[in-house]
Amino acid sequence: MNLVQGSDFPRHSALQGWASPSRIGVLRRRRTPQLFTRQSSAPKASQEASRKQPCTASRRPARIILVRHGESEGNVDESVYQRKADWDIGLTPKGVLQAEEAGRQLREIIGSEQRVYFYVSPYKRAKQTCYHLGKDIERHRIAGVREEPRIREQDFGNFQDDSMSTIKRERLSYGRFFFRFPNGESASDVYDRITGFRETLRSDIDSSRFGRFQDEDDGDINLVVVSHGLALRVFLMRWYKWSVEQFNLVRNPTNCEIILMSRGSGGRFSLIDENDTAMSEAYARDLGLDDLMISDQIWQSTATPGELNMDWPTSGSSWFDDFDLNDDPRVFLDKYRSE
Known part of the structure; x- marks a missing residue:
């Protein structure tokens, strides 16, 4: 291909006049325009005041509300996992009714003024549950919805087969927290990604991400986490620093069960509600918390x-x-030495 001398442009009749060497030289000498930024006319003091301040205890979210998804196709027929991807398994008609009932309970909890912000697992059954939880809440009271892959279901290894029942029995003998499903995850693997989500959630709270939704006329924000049974138990374990033994004490939440972590007078979140200590303590015990865990919740x-x-x-x-x-x-060593 013939090029115009001193340029990278091909010789073409339509370009010869435009891409002449002299004109290209002008283009090459042209400088990039300097960019200027407009200085704000607002006084410096007012600019400083407009910046978000660290979140105070009274302006932290009113609650963190954990909700397990409603009854799914896999809950009633485990063979569905053999022909349908886990993430694509949706709610049953009963599961929809459960989610709608949980939505009514949620509206009672947050009252007529408080707002909500949803974190939801990307699995279909969780997203469907989230929709039915929030569909009847006034739109101006919904601060946002974030799809959060880190709170997805424990991975069981893609499509499942008839061997899963045997594998689950092996899990019981090995230990539920550390047993890893073939090509899948253990509960300890879930713990790792839930830790990342927890740090994001704490950052959202501590940086006053929700502060603009907490004006005096609007009431407090409620953070709703729509996820799966084991993931929610692991979330509680990570948040409250439970040991593996303590984790094993806690039962799996039922479909659409709501777990409340209420903001206490000091600003921390607890399963024990200061305004309803007896009822919330009874629920915490039903969930599986022992005396030591209960005493910590009272402290929280x-x-x-x-x-x-x-x-x-x-x-x-x-x-x-x-x-x-x-x-x-060493106990066995001391016994050996004494013999």
């Missing part, structure tokens, strides 16, 4: 963010005092 209901419960095993030295020496090889 009045504590401030950043404060440590020194009676909790991982906060002070009590872990060493309560360590089960039957699990210590």
Whole structure:
């Protein structure tokens, strides 16, 4: 191809006049226009005042509300997992009714003024549940909806087959938290990604992401997490720093069961509601929390963010005092030496 001398343009009759060497030289010498930014005319003090301030205890969300999805096709017929992708399994008609009832309960919880922000698993049954939870809430009270893959269902290894029942029995003998499904996840794997979600959620809260929805006339925001049974248990485990043994005490929430983490007077979130201690404590015990976990929830209901419960095993030295020496090889070593 013939090129115009001194240029990268092909010789073409329509371009010869435009792409002449002299004109190209002018183009090459032309400088990129300098960009200018307009200075705000607002006084510096008012600019500083308009910036978001750190979230105070009174302006933290009123609640974190955990909701498991409604009854799904897989809950009533496990063979559906053999022919349908887990993420594509939807609600049954009963599951829709459960989600609608949970929506009525949610509206009672948040009242007529408070707003909601949804975090939802991308699985179809979770998204359908989220829709029925929020469809009858006035649109101006819905602060947003975020699809969050990190709170998806535990991965069981793509399409399942008849061997799954045997594999689940193996899980019971191996340990539910650490057992990893072939080509899938263990609960400890779920813990890792839930940890990432927890940090995002805490950042959203502590940076006053929801502050603009918390004007005095609008009431507090409620964060609703629509997810799956094991993922919600792991979320509670990660949030409250439960041990594996404590995690194993907690039962799986039923379809569309609502778990409330209410903001206490100090700003932390607790399963024990200061305004309804007896009822919320009874529910926490039904969920599976033991006396130590209950006492921590009572502490959480009045504590401030950043404060440590020194009676909790991982906060002070009590872990060493309560360590089960039957699990210590030195016990067997001492016995061996004495014989």
